[in-house]
Amino acid sequence: MSNTFARLAAFAVLLVAVFTGAALLGSATDPSGSSADEGHGGQAAGEHGMTEPAASAREDAGAHGDDHAEAPAAGASATAALPGLQVAQDGYRLVLDRDRYAARDRTPVRFRVVGADGETVTRFQLEHEKRLHFIVVRRDLSGFQHLHPTMAADGTWSADVDLSKPGTWRVFADFKRDDRQRTLGADVQVPGTFTPAQPLESGTSARSDGGLDVTLRATAPRSGAENQLDFEVRDGDRVVNDRLQPYLGARGHLVALREGDLAYLHTHPDGDRLSFATSWPSAGDYRLYVQFQYEGRIHTATFAQEVPR
Known part of the structure; x- marks a missing residue:
C-alpha cells in the first residue's frame, strides 16, 4: 500500500508542475496580455478594426x-x-x-x-x-x-x-x-424600364454626333505603357484638323472610361494637334470620348478600345 500511495503522490506533484508551467508559458505568449494593453491594446484594435488601415491606404x-x-x-x-x-x-x-x-x-x-x-x-x-x-x-x-x-x-x-x-x-x-x-x-x-445600349465594337473609325468622320491612329495599346492616340477629322473628303477651333483652351479633349467600374481618365492634347499621350492603368475594355470644335459646334466621337494584358 505504501508503494501505491507513494506513486500516487509523485503523480500528483507531476501534474501540478505541468499545469504551473503551462500557465506561465501562456502568460508569456498571450498577445492580449497586460503588456499589449499598455500600448496599442485590444480595445483600440476593436475600435478601429481591420478596415481602417485599408481606407487610409x-x-x-x-x-x-x-x-x-x-x-x-x-x-x-x-x-x-x-x-x-x-x-x-x-x-x-x-x-x-x-x-x-x-x-x-x-x-x-x-x-x-x-x-x-x-x-x-x-x-x-x-x-x-x-x-x-x-x-x-x-x-x-x-x-x-x-x-x-x-x-x-x-x-x-x-x-x-x-x-x-x-x-x-x-x-x-x-x-x-x-x-x-x-x-x-x-x-x-x-427609375424606369432599362434598355441597354447597343454594344460598341472596337474600331478605328467613328462618326461624330455632328456628322463628321473621325479616324483613330494609335500605337499598340499596352497596360502600364504610354500609348499615342492620334485623331483625324474629315468633313466629307477633306481633312479638317487644321480648321478645328480651340475648345476650352485646347485643340480637343479626351475622356476614357474603363468598362465595369468606370475608372476615369481625362487627358488633353499637347501642342496644336488632336493627339493624346495616354497611359492605360490596366488591361481591359475602355470607352473613348474625343471632343473638338468645328465651325462653332462641339463634336463628340466615341470609340471602343481594348487594352490587352
Missing part, C-alpha cells in the same frame, strides 16, 4: 498620384487610387442634392464639394478655362455629357443634365485645388 494612394490616372502597381489598392472611383478623396467629398431623378431630358442636378472641415468649397482654380468639369454617363457607357455647371454664392453647383433614359448614371466632378486635379464620382438612379 486608399486615401494616401489618391493623395500622391499625378493630376489624373497614372499606371498603378498591380493589386486592388492600386485600382482604388484611380480617379472617379471614390466619392471622397484627400478630404474632399462630393455631396449630391439628391441621387434619384425622374427620367427627363433637362434635369437640374445640384451638388456641392465639401472640404475636410465640413464646409462647402467655394474657391476653385481655373483648369482649361473652367473651375469645374462635370462628366455624366450612364453605367452602360451611353449618354456621355461633358458639362460646365454654374456655381451659386454658397458653393452649390447646378447643371441641366439629360437623364431621359432610365438606369444608373455616373457623375464625375473634375476640379483643381491646391494645384492638384481631383475627380470625385457618385451614382444617380433614374
Whole structure:
C-alpha cells in the first residue's frame, strides 16, 4: 500500500508542475496580455478594426498620384487610387442634392464639394478655362455629357443634365485645388424600364454626333505603357484638323472610361494637334470620348478600345 500511495503522490506533484508551467508559458505568449494593453491594446484594435488601415491606404494612394490616372502597381489598392472611383478623396467629398431623378431630358442636378472641415468649397482654380468639369454617363457607357455647371454664392453647383433614359448614371466632378486635379464620382438612379445600349465594337473609325468622320491612329495599346492616340477629322473628303477651333483652351479633349467600374481618365492634347499621350492603368475594355470644335459646334466621337494584358 505504501508503494501505491507513494506513486500516487509523485503523480500528483507531476501534474501540478505541468499545469504551473503551462500557465506561465501562456502568460508569456498571450498577445492580449497586460503588456499589449499598455500600448496599442485590444480595445483600440476593436475600435478601429481591420478596415481602417485599408481606407487610409486608399486615401494616401489618391493623395500622391499625378493630376489624373497614372499606371498603378498591380493589386486592388492600386485600382482604388484611380480617379472617379471614390466619392471622397484627400478630404474632399462630393455631396449630391439628391441621387434619384425622374427620367427627363433637362434635369437640374445640384451638388456641392465639401472640404475636410465640413464646409462647402467655394474657391476653385481655373483648369482649361473652367473651375469645374462635370462628366455624366450612364453605367452602360451611353449618354456621355461633358458639362460646365454654374456655381451659386454658397458653393452649390447646378447643371441641366439629360437623364431621359432610365438606369444608373455616373457623375464625375473634375476640379483643381491646391494645384492638384481631383475627380470625385457618385451614382444617380433614374427609375424606369432599362434598355441597354447597343454594344460598341472596337474600331478605328467613328462618326461624330455632328456628322463628321473621325479616324483613330494609335500605337499598340499596352497596360502600364504610354500609348499615342492620334485623331483625324474629315468633313466629307477633306481633312479638317487644321480648321478645328480651340475648345476650352485646347485643340480637343479626351475622356476614357474603363468598362465595369468606370475608372476615369481625362487627358488633353499637347501642342496644336488632336493627339493624346495616354497611359492605360490596366488591361481591359475602355470607352473613348474625343471632343473638338468645328465651325462653332462641339463634336463628340466615341470609340471602343481594348487594352490587352
